[in-house]
Amino acid sequence: MLNKYPLWKNLLIITVLLIGGLYAAPNIYPEDYAIQITGTREVHEVDAALMERISQTLAQQGIVVKSSELENGSGLIRFVDSDAQLAAKASMHQVVGDDYVVALNLAPTTPDWLTSIGAGPMKLGLDLRGGVHFLLEVDLPKAVDQKLENYASEIKGKLREEKLRYRTLDIESSTMWVKFGDASVREEALDVLAKEYPSFLVSAADRDESFYVTVALSEQAIRDIETYAIKQNLTTLRNRVNELGVAEPLVQRQGRNRIVVQLPGIQDTAAAKRIIGKTATLEFRLEAKSGTSSARSELHSFRSDPERRATLEKDIIIKGDNVANAQASFDENGQPQVNITLDSKGGDLMARTTKGAVQRRMAVLFVEDKERTVYKKVDGEQVAEKIRYQEKGIISLATIQSVLGSQFRITGLDGAGESSELALLLRAGALAAPIYFVEERTVGPSLGAQNIATGVLSVQIGFALVLVFMFVYYRVFGLMANIALTLNLVLLVAVMSMLSATLTLPGIAGIVLTVGMAVDANVLIFSRIREELKNGLPPQSAIHAGFGRAFTTILDANVTTLIAAVILFAMGTGPVKGFAITLSVGILTSMFTAILVTRSLVNLVYGGRQIKKLSI
Template identity: 60%
Template structure:
């Protein structure tokens, strides 16, 4: 029989629509603006005392607090409005001091029964939700110095193996200087090092009774290292953000040595700030002997807070650049550890050094280049954030080398599983080729995001109203079917975005408005075809059947070409362009279902199987 669906098809349509309503429903529950509190160091946590200090400071400032709670990630302070949230940040930061990180956050309010089903609201982009904008500067001179320090260790090893006597090796202002007592030793060293390190420019000089061999980068090598440092840091930051699960972040280069990072709608912005801001790296050093009084020794403190120190050779065995993989686990005593895998070059260097150092102690040194911020009152009486960059260097572990080490080993001596997991994350994501510093931290306020949402929703509502009125006036009852399908299309679109954790941006709202027009466009083609068949004298049932079947090919071709364009936009675009492509792609898919399948189901229920019934179209 024409224009009748089997029962299973109706049930399938109802099931899809029910799931769509279920997963779109959480979008009716807006997130609470909040402050996320955490500590600068992974070894310490936010406690009840810190939470009470923050609450007292807010009470004195007459800022209303909706709720305060301790979570596994730290402390959370909820507010009734974005304005209270922004006003509270400098007050809480000043009250807690420099050892705490105070970050803007949005806490979900989705009911537990919906959350247990995996349902949650669609993520909002930086322009709608607000978020954090970081401008980071790459310290390229430090990258050059770090490369010279590694080369220094390798050069000294070569000179020792070739029995070429030297007195000292110094690095100053981008120049590596090796001091010799004899001119013959300098000549031998220059010939040998030129073969091993052709990327340097060599020159010799004589001062007093000493001869110096200076090695510096060529302009081409310098530019290559600086470019590599920026690109490596860019890749590393992207990997770190991806490890955090941030939805559609923006991490891109700006200028010659700066990187922009934008984090929209992050659930734990404090953790993100700590991970991104921590330019962590590892260095492996041998412990200096007690009778070693040379200048090539540094005294470092252990990171466990015990106050213990150790004297280490400045020569670096390997750095975190050689780490190919890192995972956190527990040792046989239940203590946290990090399992390290090295690349081939790092494994060979580790094996070479430890083969000759069995019985000596080797230290794992953890290095962080960080920035500390505090709020001070400026001349205008307003709280202003002041930043200061600093570096921390501490010993994680100091263990005796029992046997020659290779590509795989483990780091112990960590204080907590949280510290081991974060260290593994940082090493797994890749070591930074150069330190980075926060130049700017700008917050896209929730109030601006709310205004964008209001304007975007208004435009969508106006577009929806105009389209629905047109369909009702022009196509009557069939226009009503199209309007119901259009409303369900928007529901399914939001449900898909929620299920896929896609990010909704302001251009994405424009994509939704465009989808509305495309959704009814399919119905317009179908209804116009039905009108033509009726005008040609076909009975109503055959006209409906022919209208849907013959219009399908045209609708499919038009939508598939648009979908291909949307996919290309998503593949090559960034930021706002991707947001537009996501909603357009999903909207095309859902509109094909609602405009054809759902609309026909409605027509079949009303007109299917009824002879000579007049069509209101």
């Protein structure tokens, strides 16, 4: 029988539409302004007592809290508006201290029954919903000092290799001072260092009746180190953001020593702040032998037990920037560990050092640059002052049983969370210089709320005019096309939500284009039906012929557009990708609704009936 779908096909269409409605539903629930509190380490968990202290502080200051939640050692406090959110953040840091991360957030309000099936709202870009904005400052003087420390270790090794005895090596104001006990040895060292390090300013100097060789950085060398530090930090931050799975982030340089990070639609801003801002690396050092002078050794505590200490050599075997890959796992006893793979240089250095150090103990030193907030009273007002410091702690101290190569493992971590975080940091790459948060804020729509409201209104007016035109021009068939068009938008939003795609203003342009293409498909079908009626075909045959013969034209038009969208996605970046994704998804959903859904509605109204005239 003409114009009748089998039961299975109707059930399939209904099922797809119901699933689409379910996964599009979370987008009707607005998000709450919130603040998230998370410990800087796994041992610092947020508990009910801390949440109670925070609530009491906010109540005393007259800040209205919408609700608070405590889950998996992390706290979340919701507020009615952004003003309350910002006011609360300013006072909460004094309550929780530096052991916790206080981060701005936008918390979803999706019901549990929807989240239980994996349904969530569509992510919106910074130009639509906004997101989180971090302004980071790179400590460039520290980058120069770290580079000098690396060169100092190389110079020490070179002098020992040439059997040139030196007394001390100190770093002062971008200059290394190497002290010798004899002028003739100093002259030999001067020749060796000038030959090995032609890019440095190497010269002899006498002071305090001692013989020195100074190895200084030129202004150009300092600028090169600073430029490298910024570029390396940009690369590392981008890798860390990619590990977090943030859609369409922005990581770019601002000015001489600052970096802007914008994370649209991110849910766990506390984790993002902790991972992005952590300047942590590893240093592998040998335990100092008994009798080693204090000039060549230093005392360090264990991270897991600060009362336990060990004396390590100052010379560093390798650092975290020699790590090529790192993966968290568990050892044979179920304890967390990190499996390390070194690059070729790191593997050679490790093998060369451990070859002569079998049965000695080697330490893995965790080095982290941190910031402490101290509140002082100035003119009767409390002023926050940031104090920067470096924290070092031994993760493990184990005996070298055999020569180590490029692959080994690190144990002694505080839990699975810390091993995963350490592996992520090492895998993403080491920061060339410490970074500190200068500014943190939620970002509103870049075009302004009024412009976006106007844009949404224009889309609504355009959509309404299309609906009116289709109904007036095609009557009952136009009404069915309007229903299919509305369902197309629902499916489009559902697929975008399921794919966790980010919707931006260019993406809205893709939606508008999709609406036009979906209507265009129905216009082709309905025009074909009209032609068949004029050619004398009965109504049922005209419907069948209209859908059948217009299908090829619709398919050709949509496939060519889909090819263009795929090329845009492959070749474009940022907003272009957003437009391409929305257009591609819209093409697929419009094909489904314009052909199958519209046909199903036509069959429901006209199928299997004796009719003499169509309302078209």
